Amino acid sequence: MKHLLLGLLCASLACTSYADSAAQETQQLEAKVAALRTAMIDGDRDALLALSAPQLSYGHSGGAIEDQAAFVEKIASGKSDFVTMDLREQTISISGDTALVRHNLKADIKDGGVPNTIELGILLVWQKQAGDWKLLARQAFKFPPKN
Template sequence: MKPLLLGLLCASLACTSFASSDQQQLEQKVNALRSAMIEGDRAALLALSAPQLSYGHSSGTMENQAEFVEKIASGKSDFVTMDLHEQSITLSGDTALVRHRLTADIKDGGVPNSIELGVLLVWQKQAGDWKLLARQAFKFPPKQ
C-alpha cells in the first residue's frame, strides 16, 4: 500500500511541477508580448504568435497575424505604455486561457488616447512552444 501511495504522490507532484512550469512559461510569454507590442518588435511579435492568429479588438475589428504584426510594427497603432493587472491563467492540455485587465497609453494614427480593457488571450503549445492563437479585447460596462 505504501508504494502505491508514494507513487501517487510522486505523480501528483510531477503534474503540479509541469503545470507550474507551463504557468511560468506563459507568464513570461505574456510579458514578452507586452514588451514586443510597446517596442513594435516585428520579429518578436511573429515569434510569439501563431500563423493562425485571430486578433480581436474591443471595437469589433478582427485581424490575422500579418495584419496584427504590421499595425504594431509600423507604428500605426503605438502602445506608449501598457500595464496588465488581475491576471489569471487556466491550463487545459496544450491550451491556456489568460485573462487580464489592460491599461495603456496609446497613439492610434498619431492620436493619443488612454484605454482600459478586459482581454482574453488563448495560447496553444505548438512544437513545444506557447504561441498566441487568439486574442479578444472588450470594454467594461460604464460604472454606475
C-alpha cells in the same frame, strides 16, 4: 499494508510531478505574456511574429478582427503605438496544449498619432505548437459602465 503505502507514495510522487509541470507551464506562459507586452510597446516585428501563430485571430474591443499579418503590421509600423501597457489581475488556465490567459489592460496609446488611454479586459488563447506556446487568439472587450 506495504502495497498500500507504496501505492500512496507513487500517487504522491505523480501529483508532485504534475504540480511541478503545471507550475513550469504557467511560468512559461507568464514569460510569453510579458514578452508580448514588451514586443507590442517596442513595435518589434520579429518578436511579434515569433510569439504569435500564423493562424492568429486578433479581436479588438470595437469588433475589428485582424489576422497575424495585419496585427503585426499595425503594431510594427507604429500605426497603433502602445506607449505604456499595464497588465493587472492576470489568471492562467491550462488544458492540454491550450491555455487561457485573462487580464485587465490599461495602456497609453497613439492610434494614428492621436493619444488616448484605454482600459480593457483581454482574453488570450495560447496553443502549444512544436513545443512552444504561440498566441492563437486575442479578444479585447470594454468594461460595462460604472454606475
